Amino acid sequence: MIELRRADQRFPARLRAIFDPPRALYVRGAGAVALLGRRAVAVVGARSCSPYGAQVARMLGRELGAAGLVVVSGLARGIDGEAHRGALDAGGLTVAVLGCGIDRDYPASNAHLSRRIEEDGLVVSEYEPGVEPAPWRFPARNRIIAGLSEAVVVVEARERSGALITADFALEEGRDVLAVPGEITSSLSAGTNALLKLGAAPVTAVADVLELLGVEPRPSTTAEVSAAAARVLELVRESAGGADELTARGVLDAGALSVALTELELAGLVAGTDGVYRAVTT
Amino acid sequence: MLARAVTHALVGLDARKVEVEAHLQNGLPGLAIVGLADRACQEAKHRVRSGIASAQLEWPSRRITVNLAPAGLRKEGSGFDLPIALAILAASGQFPLERLAGHAAIGELGLDGRIRPVRGVLAAAQGARYAGFGRIVCAAESAGEAALAGVEPVPGRHLAEVVSYLRGEIDAPPFEPSENGSGAEEDELDLADVRGQDRARRALELAAAGGHNLLFAGPPGTGKSMLARRLPGILPALTSEEALEVTRIYSVAGLLSAGRPLVRRRPFRMPHQSASVAAIVGGGPGPRPGEATLAHHGVLFLDELPEFQRPALEALRQPLEDGFVGIARAEGRAMFPARFQLVAAMNMCPCGGRGDPAAECACSTRKLAAFREKLSRALLDRFDLVVAVPRPRAAELSGRAGEESRLVRSRVVAARERIRAGPLTRTFPATELLDRAVERLPLSGRGRSRVARVARTIAAIADVDAVAEEHVAEALAYRSPRELSA
Numbered sequence: 001m002i003e004l005r006r007a008d009q010r011f012p013a014r015l016r017a018i019f020d021p022p023r024a025l026y027v028r029g030a031g032a033v034a035l036l037g038r039r040a041v042a043v044v045g046a047r048s049c050s051p052y053g054a055q056v057a058r059m060l061g062r063e064l065g066a067a068g069l070v071v072v073s074g075l076a077r078g079i080d081g082e083a084h085r086g087a088l089d090a091g092g093l094t095v096a097v098l099g100c101g102i103d104r105d106y107p108a109s110n111a112h113l114s115r116r117i118e119e120d121g122l123v124v125s126e127y128e129p130g131v132e133p134a135p136w137r138f139p140a141r142n143r144i145i146a147g148l149s150e151a152v153v154v155v156e157a158r159e160r161s162g163a164l165i166t167a168d169f170a171l172e173e174g175r176d177v178l179a180v181p182g183e184i185t186s187s188l189s190a191g192t193n194a195l196l197k198l199g200a201a202p203v204t205a206v207a208d209v210l211e212l213l214g215v216e217p218r219p220s221t222t223a224e225v226s227a228a229a230a231r232v233l234e235l236v237r238e239s240a241g242g243a244d245e246l247t248a249r250g251v252l253d254a255g256a257l258s259v260a261l262t263e264l265e266l267a268g269l270v271a272g273t274d275g276v277y278r279a280v281t282t
Numbered sequence: 283m284l285a286r287a288v289t290h291a292l293v294g295l296d297a298r299k300v301e302v303e304a305h306l307q308n309g310l311p312g313l314a315i316v317g318l319a320d321r322a323c324q325e326a327k328h329r330v331r332s333g334i335a336s337a338q339l340e341w342p343s344r345r346i347t348v349n350l351a352p353a354g355l356r357k358e359g360s361g362f363d364l365p366i367a368l369a370i371l372a373a374s375g376q377f378p379l380e381r382l383a384g385h386a387a388i389g390e391l392g393l394d395g396r397i398r399p400v401r402g403v404l405a406a407a408q409g410a411r412y413a414g415f416g417r418i419v420c421a422a423e424s425a426g427e428a429a430l431a432g433v434e435p436v437p438g439r440h441l442a443e444v445v446s447y448l449r450g451e452i453d454a455p456p457f458e459p460s461e462n463g464s465g466a467e468e469d470e471l472d473l474a475d476v477r478g479q480d481r482a483r484r485a486l487e488l489a490a491a492g493g494h495n496l497l498f499a500g501p502p503g504t505g506k507s508m509l510a511r512r513l514p515g516i517l518p519a520l521t522s523e524e525a526l527e528v529t530r531i532y533s534v535a536g537l538l539s540a541g542r543p544l545v546r547r548r549p550f551r552m553p554h555q556s557a558s559v560a561a562i563v564g565g566g567p568g569p570r571p572g573e574a575t576l577a578h579h580g581v582l583f584l585d586e587l588p589e590f591q592r593p594a595l596e597a598l599r600q601p602l603e604d605g606f607v608g609i610a611r612a613e614g615r616a617m618f619p620a621r622f623q624l625v626a627a628m629n630m631c632p633c634g635g636r637g638d639p640a641a642e643c644a645c646s647t648r649k650l651a652a653f654r655e656k657l658s659r660a661l662l663d664r665f666d667l668v669v670a671v672p673r674p675r676a677a678e679l680s681g682r683a684g685e686e687s688r689l690v691r692s693r694v695v696a697a698r699e700r701i702r703a704g705p706l707t708r709t710f711p712a713t714e715l716l717d718r719a720v721e722r723l724p725l726s727g728r729g730r731s732r733v734a735r736v737a738r739t740i741a742a743i744a745d746v747d748a749v750a751e752e753h754v755a756e757a758l759a760y761r762s763p764r765e766l767s768a
Contacts, residue, residue: 048647051636077647109651186642242637242672243481243759254480255740258759259752266715266722272763274630274637275500275670 001102001129002027012036015147018173022126022144026102029118035093036122040070041209042145042170044163045079045155050188051273052240053156056180057082058089058271059280060153063206065092067215072097072149074141075110075123079155079163084117094121095148099141101131124148142166150213151176153203157191164191167200176212178203205281225267228252232260233279236270240278283307283344285372285379287365288386288415290406291350291357294569294609294616295534297402297409301351302362304369309345315366317350319357326360326391330367333391337442342374358568361400364389364419367441368448377448385436386410387419395441399423401536404529404543407431417454419444425457426543427533430526470515470547473687475508482509485669485760487690490516491697492739495602495624495664497587499763500671501638506627507552510583513625514548515687517581518695524579527619531578535571549580551622555589563597569609569616574601577622587626588656595661598624602664624664628657637672666732667760697742706738708749715754725761733757 004011004025010033015021027033043060045053057079061071065087073080075096087094096117098106102125105111114123126144127137142162146152146169154177157163167177179200182189196202203209210217225233235241235250247257261277264270271280283306290297313327334341348366350357365387372379388406390398399421407428410418417434425437436454438444446452476483482498486509489496496513498506520528529545532538538545553561553573564572574582584590601607601620609616630636632653635643645653700706716737720730734749736757741749 048643048645050642188642242670244478244672247480248478254484255756258481258484259755262719262755262758265758266718268722272670274763275672276637 002033004033010034012148014150015144018143018147018169020143021147025124025126025144026128027122027124028102029120029122031093031095031118031120031122033122035070035095036124036148038070038093039068039213039215040072040095040149041213042072042149042152042166043079043083043155044073044142044145044152044166046157046161046163046188047076047078047080049078049082049156050186051276052182052278053079053180053188054082055271055273055278055280057155058086060155060203060206060209061086061094062090062092064209065094066090067206067210067217068092069213069215070095070121072145074099074138074145075106075114075117077107077109081110081113083155084113087121088116096121096123097141097145097148098123098125098127099138100133101125101127101129103129104131104133106133138162139165143169146170146173146175149175151178151209153178153180153209154192154195154200155180156182156188157195158187159190159194161191164195167195176201178209178212225263225269226260228256229260229263229267232257233264233269236264236277237279240276242275243277246277283373283375285369285382287369287372287382288410288413289362289365289388290386290409291355292359292402292405292534292568293355293614294618295405295530295571297405298355299409299413300355300357300362302365302369303349303351304366304373305347305349306342306344306373307347311343311345313346313348315348315350317353317357318355319350319362320359322360323350323357323362326363326366329360329363329391329393330370332393333363333395333441334367334371336393336395337440337445339371339376339442339445340374342370344374346370346373356568359400360390360398361388361402361406363391364397364441364444367391368419368444371445377445381448381450384415385417385419386413386415386433389419389421389424389438391441397421397438397440397444399540402534403427404430404533407433407435408530422455423540426541427529427538429457430529430543470687471512473512473516473685473690474683476505476512476684479505479509479671479684481759482506482669482671483684485667486513487516487694488736488739488743488760489513489623489625489667490690490694491743492666492701492736493623494666494736494739496626496667496669497662497665497762498625498627498669498671499630499637500627501629501634501636501641501673504671504673506671507583507585510581510585510625510627511550512687513581513623514550516690516694517548518691518698520546520548520579528579531571531575531619535576537576549577549622550583551577551580552583552585555586557590557594559591559594559597562594563601563607563620564609564616564618567611569611569618571618572607574598574607574620574622575618578619580622582622582624584624584626587628588653592656592658595656596658599660599664626665630670637670662762663728663732665762666736668762669760670763693743696745697739700742700745701739706741706747706749708734708737709751711751712737712749712754715751719754719758723758723761725758729761733761736760
C-alpha cells in the first residue's frame with residue numbers, strides 16, 4: 001500500500017484539479033501509480049441492474065479497456081463490477097475506487113474481483129486502513145471516480161441513484177457525461193433517460209464514447225460464423241429473446257439453434273442471461 | 283402344548299424370518315406376547331381373541347404365551363395377527379399341527395375374523411421363498427402380490443376358511459391371478475400436450491436418453507412441472523426385474539393399489555417443499571423408505587427447489603452419488619435402493635421477475651444472494667442439464683402441438699442402446715471446442731465433464747459414432763449458467 005499526499009508529485013493531476021481533492025490517496029495493487037494519470041473513463045450505474053444493463057456495462061468495460069483507456073468504477077455489485085470485469089476480460093487496465101478503508105474489501109462478494117483488479121490495476125481510496133464502509137462515504141467516493149476520469153458513462157440508474165451523483169460531480173468539473181438509453185417503461189432507466197433529457201450524450205455504441213475522447217477505435221474484426229449462426233444473429237439483433245422464441249421465429253430446430261447460439265456466444269457476438277439471448281453490440 | 287407358525291418381519295425392505303411360538307400351560311387364563319412386539323403388535327391380543335371367537339373356534343382357557351423369535355428383532359405392525367392365531371389354534375389342537383408345515387402366514391385379523399391385507403407382503407413372500415416355504419397364507423387382496431414372489435398364495439378371506447383348509451376340509455381357495463398390470467394402463471400424460479418449449483422438450487429427451495439430472499429455471503407458470511411430469515412417459519418401460527423391485531418398495535410403503543399388484547409404470551414422485559430429511563431419504567424407528575426410494579427407477583421431481591430445507595437437499599447427495607440410501611439404527615443398518623432421475627424446477631429469483639420480459643425483478647441483492655445461497659455448489663453440480671425457461675410470448679402458446687411421447691420414447695430407447703453398446707469416441711475438433719469453452723465461458727473442470735457427458739448423449743440421439751463439434755456446442759447451451767451459481 002502506498003499513501004499519496006496531495007503535494008506528492010505522483011498525485012494524479014486530474015484529481016488535484018477538482019473542487020475538493022482528497023488530502024491523500026491510498027493505493028494498493030500491482031499497477032503503476034502513473035496509471036492514475038492515464039486517459040480514463042468511468043463506467044458507473046445501479047447495483048441491482050437488469051441483465052441488459054449488466055451486459056452493456058461488461059461490453060463497455062471490455063471495449064474501452066481494449067482501446068487502451070483505463071476503466072474507473074466503484075467495485076460495487078451490478079454495473080460497477082461488470083465494468084471492471086469487462087476491462088479485465090479484454091486484458092485492459094481498471095481502477096476501483098473504494099468508499100471505505102483501503103484495506104477493506106467491500107462488498108465482500110467482490111473480494112475475488114478486487115484481487116483480479118490488483119494484478120495489473122489499482123484499488124484506491126481516500127480513507128486510511130480500518131475505516132468502515134458507511135452510506136454517507138459513498139457520495140464522497142463518487143467525486144473521486146469522477147475526478148479520476150475524463151468522462152463518466154452512466155449505464156443504468158434509478159431516479160435517485162448514486163451514479164447520478166457521480167454524473168453531477170463530473171458536470172461540475174467540466175468532464176463529459178454520457179448515458180446509455182434504456183426502456184422508458186423501466187424504473188431502472190429513469191435516471192439515465194433523465195440525464196439524456198438534460199443533454200448528456202447518448203451511448204448507442206462504444207464508438208460514441210471513443211469519438212468523444214478522440215480515441216481511434218480498434219479495427220473491428222468480424223468473426224467468421226457459420227450460415228446458420230449468421231441467420232440466428234440476425235434474429236437476435238432484431239430483438240432479444242429466449243431460445244424458444246428464436247425457434248419460433250427462425251427455421252432451426254431446438255438442437256441446431258443451441259449449436260448456433262453457442263457458436264455466437266463463443267465468438268462474443270451474443271450473450272445469454274436468464275435464458276434470454278441478446279446481441280452484443282460493439 | 284407347543285405349536286409354531288412362521289411369518290416374516292420387515293427390516294427396511296428385507297424380510298427376516300420370525301417364528302411365532304404359542305405355548306399353553308395351566309394357570310390363570312390369559313395371553314402374553316413376548317419378543318419385542320411394538321404397540322400394534324401387542325394389540326394383536328384383542329384382535330386374535332375376537333377373531334377366533336367370531337370364527338366359531340375355541341379360545342383355549344389356559345395360560346397362553348406367544349413368543350416372537352428371534353426375540354431381539356423389533357416387530358412392527360399387525361401382520362403377526364394371523365400367524366399368532368394359527369399358532370394358538372394349532373397348540374390347542376384345533377387343526378393338525380403338521381398341516382402348517384411348508385406354510386408361512388401374514389395378515390391382520392378383524393374382530394369378525396376377516397383377514398385384512400398388510401404392507402410388505404411381497405417382501406415377506408420373497409423371504410418365505412428363500413426360507414424354503416412353498417405356500418403363504420395371506421389376505422385374498424394380497425394374493426396377487428405374494429404370487430409375484432413365486433410362492434403359491436393361500437388366499438383367505440376369513441380365519442374360519444383358513445382353518446377349514448388346514449383341517450383338510452376344503453382345498454386351498456383358488457387363486458386367480460388378477461389381470462394384473464398387464465391390463466390397460468391409466469392414461470399417461472403425453473408430451474403432445476405441451477406447445478412450444480422446444481428447448482426444454484429437447485432437454486427432457488436428452489435427460490431421458492442419458493439419465494441426466496435436469497434443472498429447469500424460469501418464472502412461474504412457464505410449464506416447468508408440466509414438462510417434468512411427462513418424463514416417465516418417455517423413459518423405456520421397466521424391465522420385469524425393475525418392476526419387481528419397484529413393487530416391493532411400494533408394497534413395503536403400503537402404496538400398492540389393490541387389483542394391480544405389479545407396478546409397471548416408472549414412478550414419479552413429487553414431494554412437497556416442506557418435506558423433512560426423513561421424508562426424503564427415509565427414516566423412522568423401523569426405517570421406512572422415503573421419497574428418494576419411492577422414486578427408484580423413476581423420477582424424483584422437486585418443484586421450487588430453493589424452498590426445500592437445506593438439510594433435506596443435502597441428504598439427497600448420497601443417493602445421487604451411490605444410488606442407495608443407508609440408514610443407520612441401533613439395531614443395524616437398512617439399505618434402500620434409490621436410483622432415480624432428479625428433475626428440479628426453480629424460479630430465477632424469489633419474486634419470479636427474472637427471465638420474464640413483462641416483469642421486472644424487485645428482489646434486493648441481499649434477498650437474491652440468500653436465495654442462491656440455499657443451493658450449494660455441490661448440489662447444483664449434480665445437474666448435467668440446466669435449462670432456462672423464460673416466459674413465452676403469447677404467440678408461442680398458440681404454436682403447433684408437440685411431438686407425441688411415443689415417438690420421443692422410441693428415440694430414447696435407441697439412444698440408450700447405442701450408449702450401452704460401447705463408449706462413443708470424441709473427434710478432435712470437439713475436444714478443441716471444449717477446451718476453448720473452458721477458456722472463454724465460465725466453465726469449471728466439473729462443468730467440462732458434465733458438458734462432455736451431455737455431448738455424448740446428443741451424439742447417441744443423433745445416431746452417430748463419434749461426438750462431433752456440434753454435439754459439444756449444443757451441450758454447452760445446457761450448462762449451468764453463471765447467474766445461478768455466482
